Structures are given as structure tokens and as C-alpha cells.
Amino acid sequence: MKRPFPILLLWLIGCAGNEIQPSAADTAPNENTPPVQVDAGIRAELEITAYYLHPELDYLVPVKRTIFSTDNPIVRIKQIVEVLSIPPDPDEGLVLWPSAIYLREVYMVEGHVLIDFDSATFERMSSGTSRELFMVYSLVDTLYKNIETCTGVRILVDGRPRDTLLGQVDIENVLHQRVSIILQDEEPEIDIQDL
């Protein structure tokens, strides 16, 4: 009966090991990281505005989409990111983000949204400057539009800042909304009779 203590100790160590969460750097297996998953069990829906590429390729266009309503901003941000990878109707706009977005983590610090992507998201993407520009700012503008407290967006890849996402557009610093690349509603025509 002198054996149980070491066995118990080993069992306790084993239990403790199971509870240790892997660090962010350890959770970056390119193919094993699952695409964005949204918590189940949320029922109410919320309409958001997501930005896609205009069919003429010159602007971003707003498209209404629906996500689950939640008070947790991190969960909402994850849903918004996922929405950007879902193609809208062809006459509404064109999808810019790849169909599988691998998110490592999302944080919110004093109004700044920090999104850490797995580099697997951008593998095999062929992009020129325009796509990269619209892609980055579809994310930034969509977050600004739907997260009231958002004052800036920082993009990381594999836990580290990068100069660019795909080779051109600067993402080294915090990014801010760019309304100039969103297609603005045309000025309503004024009926002379109203004057």
C-alpha cells in the first residue's frame, strides 16, 4: 500500500497537463486550425452592413447581412470576419476574402480591434494591388460600421505584425476607416416642384 502516492501524483500531473491551454504560437497549425466557428446557442439575429467589391471593381459596396446577436464584441467580430468570406449575390458585389479564414484570435483593446490571422488563410491567393487594397479595407470598414466602439483595426499574421498582407498594402500600423473607397449613394434628385 505504499504505491498509491506516486501513482496519485502522476495522475494529478496528468490532469494538470490537460488543463494547460496551448499558447497562441502553438495553435498555428496551418491545416489543423479550423475555420472560424461561431458559438452555438445564440438565437436572436442582428442585421449588419458588410462591404464587398463593386462589380465594376472600383469601389466597395455595402451589403446587408445577418449574424447572431450577442453582447460579446469578440464573438460579434468573429462573425463579421466570417461573413466577409461568404459570397453575396453576383449583382450585389464580389467576395474578396478567401472561403476559409483561419483566425487565431481576436482582441479588443481600448477601442482597437486586433485580429490575428493564421497565414494559411492567405496561402495560394493571387492578388494585385486593387484586390489587396479592397480586401484589407472591406474588413476595416465593416468593423468600423458594425462595432460602435471601434477606433482602429490592427491586423496580425501568425501573432506578429507584418508589413503587408499580400505584398502591397501597408498594415504595419493601426488601420482606420477609409470612406473614400466606399461607393456613396447618389445624391437624391431634387424635384423642381418641391422648391
Next chain:
Amino acid sequence: MCGLRKYHGKEPRFARIWAMIGRMLGGLRLYRFVFLAMSISGLFAAELDPVVLYKGTDPFPLNTYDQPGIPFVSLSDFCRAMEYELTVTEELQQVAVFNRLITFEPHRQIANLGWKTVPVQIRLEAGTAFIRVDSMINAFSEVIGKDLIYEPTSRTIHLPDDRDLLVTIRNRWNEGHLRVSVAFNKRVEKPTLHQSGRFLVLSVKYPHVQIDSTRFATNEAVEAVSVFGNLPDKTSEIHFKLGETVTSFAAEPFVATNSELVIKVAGDFQQNEEKSAELFPDQVESEQAGVRRIVIDPGHGGKDIGAKGPTGLEEKMTTLDIARKLQRYLETSGEYEVLLTRNDDFNLPLKVRTGVANNFKADLFLSIHVNAIVRPDAWGSETYYLSLDEQDDFVGNGTVEFENRETEADETVEEDEFGSDLDLLLWDLAQSEHVDDSFRVARYIQEELNILAGIRNRGVKQAPLKVLKGAAMPAVLIEVAFISNPSEERKLKSYEFKTKVVTALGRAIKRYDRDVKRRSMAQQAVMSEDNP
């Protein structure tokens, strides 16, 4: 001790031997005066070190015409060492540097570099031209596009090898302490800093190091700087000799992407006002306006293939091909000097690409790309110039909250309110003063591409593109056509289409060149009216 002093390699050794014999025998009565005289002449001779040009690690001694102060070195020796052809006439001394000519005019004390004239100090002795070393360094650095370095304490000139790590040291006084900036021209691992007696030792993991301290003035905080390269562990050490009044030092966080280390040295210094290390303050250049030097950046390269066409055409090779053709086109005109950021299939970090342009002192930076987007029928060309963020506090906000950069601060580090964020800000602002000119270039390019190559004009656009940010000259990025469009991919493969593109780009550059000259002349006219 003014006068012509010939140096033929072994002479100082003989001079030293004479000096030694003179010193040894100087005490003998019989020959006292003779040897004393020999001793004195030997000592003087031994003190006059030659100027030595180092190409990498190979030394080339240069004849000098010594006089107190900055030495004058033989132009013919310099040309022989550099393997440049020198042609001497009664009036002129012409040096052919690659395909360019530098003409020295001794009677006018100037050097004509082709596109500009710079003042030089020349002495003629028996038909040989001796040029003050600072003038020579400046003139040749301009033409070869590489900074020659003159180290006054060792009287050596260094031509940095491509493999060398060039370390530029600057200093300035700031509120009672000395800020020493150590900037590297290549990305390096974080250097280590420690104190050894009166020396601060900066250890760099790079064997071949060249120091450019022409912007560094010794002072009561740092009395001397010396470098010890190629150490057995493949590192180099830079030693800063600290003054006696130094009480402490601290290094700011090293940002690998900036490749700069700033050391603050504090102490009981006498009031040191802002002192610049202008070694040669009497140099005034008379520059002609216009485009002279152009850097063309073929996008992507190496593992980064860029976009890929439906049949497999790669952006990196297409951009390289167009860039090479454009270089030939522009150089053939004889009006421009053109440098490619890469002339082969390898990748360069974006900051290095603009760094190449800044180092070359280019007047224009063009980054060549081809486009790709989700719609395969997209076609046409776009030209981008830089826009910063739409909020004014773009960078200031951007770097404070998420300090997840490669900043591994020493324990001795203390934060400075003007730390590396300011450096980032300055980097980003480098292009801001050229935005108007960049727009002009972009517009001309779009117009010419549309007219000559028949490419749909998708317009001039602004975007926060990394490759344009650090450029200290007008800079644009051209998306020539859509490689993702099968029809345009086919065109991009054709010699005829690429020739049209190159001609269009060349014409746009010439239009811009004329535009700059016209505006400069107009400005001069206004100034002369204001100051009759």
C-alpha cells in the same frame, strides 16, 4: 610641411628606419648634429601617413599632396585603383566611370558630373591633379551611386563592398544628453551593448562592417569611435570611447525593421548646443532641376512570385522583363541613370527597395507590377501614388497600443518620448512632400499607357502602399495590366506589347522631366522678379 609628398609603398618603412637609426645614434658626439637632423626629418616623415583606398579589404595607397588639414590625393592613383580611365589634357582631367564622364576643371575648381556641377579643390603639380579628398569622395559617390567613405583619423577611403554592412553613425545633443544613432543598411540581428572600462562596445553579428562616421563629431561624451571587424566568431565590434564626464548610458529598444539603434549618453557635460557633424561645411552644390536618376523596382521576386496568370505566367518575371527593357530604353537616351532594385530573380524586403532608391539619391522611383483580381475579365492599367490613412493620427496611434514588434529592450533601456515611433513617423512621412509630384508622374503614365499601348485607363489612384512610403522622391506603383485576365496575360507575354508599355512609360518620364524643368524655371523667374 606643405609640399608634394610622394609615397611609394615602402617609403614610410625606410623613413621609420632612418628615424630609428637617427634616434639611436643621435647621442654620439661625432655625428650628433648629422643624426639629429636625420632623426628630425625621419620623425616628420614617419608622421605623414599616406591616404589609403580600401576596396573591400584590399588596400591601395594613394600619393598625396599634403598640407595642414584635409589631404589632397592623386587623381591618377585613385583612377588606377578604381580601374577608371583617366584622360588628361591641358585644361581638363576626364574620368570615365562606367558610361559616365566626370570632368575636372582645375582652373575653375569645379567638376562637371554631366547633370550637375560641383565645386572641388584641385592642386596641379607637375601635370598631376591632386584633389581634396572630400571633394573627390562627393563627386565619385554621386556618379557611382555608392557612398565612398573617408575616415580622417586613419586617412583611409573605403569603397563598401556589396557584402559589407554599412553602419552610419550620427550624433546630436538633446536636452543635455548625447543621442548617438547607429543605423545599419541591412537588416541585422539585435546588436548587444556593454561597457568595458571607458569603452562602450557594440557587438554586431556581421563580419564585414564599414563605418560611415562623416556625420559624427567627436565630443566630450564620445571621444572616438573605432571598429573591429571579422572577429573569430564572425561578429564585429564598434567601440565608443566615453569621455570622463559620462555618468550613464542607455540604449533605446532596437527595432529590427528600422535597423537602427539609438544610444543615449548622459553626464556632466558643458552646455553643448546643437552641433552638427558637418565635416566639410564649405561644400555648396549647384544642382540642375529635372530628373536624372531613376530607380525601377520590378515587383516581387524569388519565392514571392506575385500574381499568376491562367496559363502560369508569373508576375515576378513579367515585371523584371519590363523593368530591364525600360532601363535600356531610358539609358539609351543618354539623359538618365537607371538602377534596378533587383536585376535577377530574388526577393527584396519592401523597405530595402525604397532604401535602394534613397541611397542612389534617385529623382524618381517606379515600382512595376501586374494586377490580379477576382473577376477574370477585368482589364486595364492603374497607377498608384501614396496616400496616408484618412485620419491624421495615422502613425501616432498605430504604434503605441500594440507594441508587439521585434522590440526586445535591454534591461537598461529607458523609454524616450521621441523613441522609435518618431522614426516610424519620419519614415512614413518621407513620401509626403512628394505627393504632388508623384500624382503628376502617375497621371502622365496613365495617359501615355492609354495612348500608346491602347490599355484601358483605370485611372490614377491613391493607396497606402508600403513600397512607396519610405521613398524620399516622387514614387509611383504601376499595375500595367491584369495578368488574371487571359487576354491580357497573352499580351503580357508578347514582345510587341511590352515594347509599347516601355515606350509609354519612357515618354511619361520624359514628360514629367520636362514638367519639373519648366516649373523650376518659372520659379526662378519669379524669384528674380522678387529680388531684382
